[in-house]
Amino acid sequence: MFRNYLKIAWRHLLKNRRFTLLNLIGLSTGLAGTLLICLWVYDEGSFDHFHKNDRHLFQVMENVPHEKGITTSPETPALLAATLKANMPEVAAATVSTPPSWFPKIALTAGDKNSKAAGIFAGADYLQVFSYPLLQGNNQQVLQDKNSIVISASLAQTLFGSVSGAVGKTIHWQLDKFKKASIVSGVLENTPANSSTRFDCLLPFDVFREIMNITAMDPQGPFYTYLVTKEGTDVTAFNAKLSQYMTSLTKGSTSSRQLFLERYSDHYLHGNYENGVQAGGRISYVKLFSLISLFILLIACINFVNLSTAQSSGRMKEMGIRKTIGANRATLVLQYLGESMLLTFLSLLVALMLVTLLLPEFNQITGKSLSLSFNTGTVAIILAIALATGLLAGSYPAFYLSGFHPLSVLKGKMPGSPGQLLARKGLVVFQFTLSVLFMVAVITVYRQIAYVQHRYPGYDKDNVVYFDVEGKVPEKIPDFLAGIKRIPGVENASAMVGNVLGAPSRGCSWKGRGKDEIILCRPFQVNYDMMETLGLQMAAGRSFSRDYGTDNNRIIFNEAAIRAMGIENPVGKVIQFDGSQLEIAGVVKDFHFQSMHEAISPAFFRLDMVNSTVMVKIKGEQTKTTLAALNHFYQQYNPGFAFDYKFLDEDYQAQYIAEQRVAALSKYFTILAILISCLGLFGLVAFTAESRRKEISIRKVLGATVANVVLMLSGVFLRSVLIAIGIGLPLAWYGMNRWLHSFVYHMEMGAGVLLLVAGAIIGVTLLTVSFQSVRAALENPVKSLKME
Structure with missing residues (x-):
């Protein structure tokens, strides 16, 4: 059968x-x-679901109340992991690490080979909490010794030519002025593609504690804490217990801040x-x-x-x-x-x-x-x-x-023929309604991306290159910057800790309005001339300058910070901020150091002569020759190290990579949806023309023109498409307006996009329908009317 x-x-x-x-x-x-x-x-x-502890693996998060609500942050104190492990019976294992974004390029040297690798300073239990497989070494021991380093298989291949010969070898690494030699204690498989945390080397967190002189519990610590709960732990009850932990830990000074657990594998999609x-x-x-x-x-x-x-x-x-x-x-x-x-x-x-x-x-x-x-x-x-x-x-x-x-x-x-026809029309309406939605979405996303990329961010991001300091540069930053400024084509140069974009805000305490307050601020630790290099504009006061002696006890806020603190006539005032008595030297105009999804938040600048990143502003018309001169100068000043630079405007655009990919994918799938819809419409018109051949022939014999026949065949389908446009455009307008409001700064949803989509859909429909309609209208009526 x-x-x-x-x-x-x-x-x-x-x-x-x-x-x-x-x-x-x-x-x-x-x-x-x-x-x-x-x-x-x-x-x-x-x-992140590949970790064997996935069901019990959590990251400790913190809710920080402030004047505009609550901000959630993954940043926790450096010693929190150790205290949780010691004091909380629900915790099976806990570890701490520096944020993966902190050290994307650590300078490494093995023999005569130099390389740069993304690195993390991690607690001794890091590889027991996370399941990154080791090819060489024991996961319970590789990070115990402060003089050890764990590297990836690809880095072992680069530095030593093989995985098997890496363990026991010495690697010299450098962060700013700090230099150290470490022994390879283990080799990891390369980080899986479906891991949200990516790195090429792990260094003991105890080394970082020594570098930063961390000896006690600092409630402001900007580190990540992870833990594994014991089988059977009630996470809700544990969160209730954990929420008051910061209060007891710091004797009430941070009573408004609450810790809680977020499942580690949830953070990638629900962050x-x-x-x-x-x-x-x-x-x-x-x-x-x-x-x-x-x-x-x-x-x-x-x-x-x-x-x-x-x-x-x-x-x-x-x-x-x-x-x-x-x-x-x-x-x-x-x-x-x-x-x-x-x-x-x-x-x-x-x-x-x-x-x-x-x-x-x-x-x-x-x-x-x-x-x-x-x-x-x-x-x-x-x-x-x-x-x-x-x-x-x-x-x-x-x-x-x-x-x-x-x-x-x-x-x-x-x-049932009338019902059959009605059903077909309804399905055509549904198809083209979806096509209208897709088209409006794609055009709106592309326009919004263009809007945020071309909106002035408050600083000059174009023709600014930056690179990490390494070798002997960290010890001679003033001389190095002076040498760069002498290169033809260089407008200005300065240095800072980290980058302009990407770093999170942190809670800063200050005495104001008669009480101790916490304000979330983005810190910028910069050298002289950074404001001028980035083209930041002063709203009041001045930037850091050598003409005023030392500016170490002075601070510069942005306008958002001054508004948040409620300070009037701020320039020259001395305030208690972040544990220090500081004079306000100036106020910089607000600028976007976050994506335009976010409102401009408070920020401050402090003078710091120990820097990790050099920023160079070059003349646009001399980009190629200036970069070549920079490379030559760098090779002479810092032999053995590669001049590895990036453009600041590329980083700015990278903030919207998710939207760019969504736009690109949506474009292709919109084309696909319209193509499939038009194929169906093409088939229906062909069938309609075939089934009405005799009617068309009789109409032509009685005097109907080709235009009359085309209009008759096209009208039915064009009406369905017009109904789809009438349904789809309001839905698209509502949906995309909601999406646009996920950006604090966004374009307005005008009628132009809707009219453009309506015209395009009608044009595509007429093109699809007309081919078969004209073909049927031009057919010789004798063929259809002859006796079969």
Whole structure:
């Protein structure tokens, strides 16, 4: 029986080659798009779940109340991990580390080989808390000795030529002025691609404590604390206990600050907090693209349903005869579902070939390294998608075609035709409504990205290059900067700790308004001339200058900080801030050191002659020659070290990499959705023209022009598309307005985008419909009216 069903299904597909081809193209492209998104979603969901302690692995977070609400931060005191392990029976293991973004390039030397690597200073239990596999060494011992270092397999290969020969070798490393020799105690596998924390070397946290002279519990510590809870621990109850821990630890001085646990593997997708409450993150993009994949699949299935029901008149007699000779409805449903499944699995084969071809380009857009591996899980997901598609696409035609009374059909009556036509129109409206939504979303995202990238951030980011200090540079920063300033094409140069962008704010205590207060501030530790190098503008007072003796006891705030503290006429006032008596030298105008998702927050500048990053402003018309001169100067001044620089404006744009990738992906999937919708529309017009050939011929004989016929055939479908535009534009306007308000600084959603999309959709529809309409209108009426 199954074999006969298969034969009939195959013959039917071959008989209607044109509609089979349209369905095959629509389903295969829809399935390919869905599979690509599923691979991306699966990869996003897999981040950080590879750790064996995943269910019990947490990061300690902190809620810090301030004048505008609550800010959630991952920054905790340096000694918190040790005290939690000692005092909390629920804690099985705990460790501390420096934030991964602190040291993206530690200078390393082994013999005559120099390299730079991303590094983390981590507690002795770090590799017991996290499951980064060791190729060489014991995870319980490799970070115990202060003179040890753990490196990745790729770094071992770079420095020593092999993994096996690295353990026991000496590596000299440098941070600013601090230099140390460490012995390789272990070699790690390269950090997995689905790890949110990435590094090439681990150094003992005790070394960092010595560098920073951390000897007691500092409640302001900017470090990360991770812990593993014991089996059976009630996390809710433990959070209640933990929330008061900072109070007892610091004798009440930080009573308003509360600690809590966040599951480590949740942070990648759910890392955003608003007023102390978890409020999304990358999960919003995962949900968005999951919805897009479902919509694309629906559009492809709608094509199948439309074309199948449109062809139903040609199969009525076949169905009537089958019922008359004894076939029941269940048998007919299985027959039609079988045809749908056959076409779906043929489409699946084509889709898999498309995915294989498109994956390299898809990986480039998403910044991932996805691959189509046919393991049990992947095969199960692919088959489930194909099965769901086949059932979704074939169910309505199957139940629709099998529901007619055989006697009516054999008499030539077509019951249900008005409902069938209405359903087809409704599905066309749904398809193009989704296309309208996609188009408005893509254009809005692109315009917003262009807006934030071209909006003046309050400083001059163009033609500013920066690089880390290493070798002998940290010890001779003033001489080094003076040498750079003498290079033709250099406008100015300075140095600072860290970078202008990216670093988080921290709680700073100050005495104001008659009480002790905490204000969240972004600290900038800068050398002389940094304001001038970045083109920052002073609202009042002055920047740091050698003309005024020492500025070590002076501070510069931005306007947001002065507003938050409520200080009037601030220049020259002496305040108690961050544990020191400081005179306010000046107020800098507000500038964007965070992305435009955030409002400009308080910030302050302190003079610091120990720097980690050099910033150089060069003349735009001399960029190439100036960079070559900088490289030559660097090689002479710091032999053996590479001049590895980056442009500040590239970092600025990188803040919006997630939006850029969303825009790029959305663009391609919008094109795909419109293509599939137009394929379905093309097929429906072709079928309509075919079914109305005699009517068209009679109209032409009676005097109808080609334009009249084209208008008649196009009008029906154009009305459906206009209805879709009427539904889709308000929904798109509402949805994209909500998205735009996730940026504090955003463009306005004007009518121009909506009109542009409406015009584009109408143009594409007319182009699609006109081809078949004109072809039908130009056909010789004699052919259609002659006796068959």
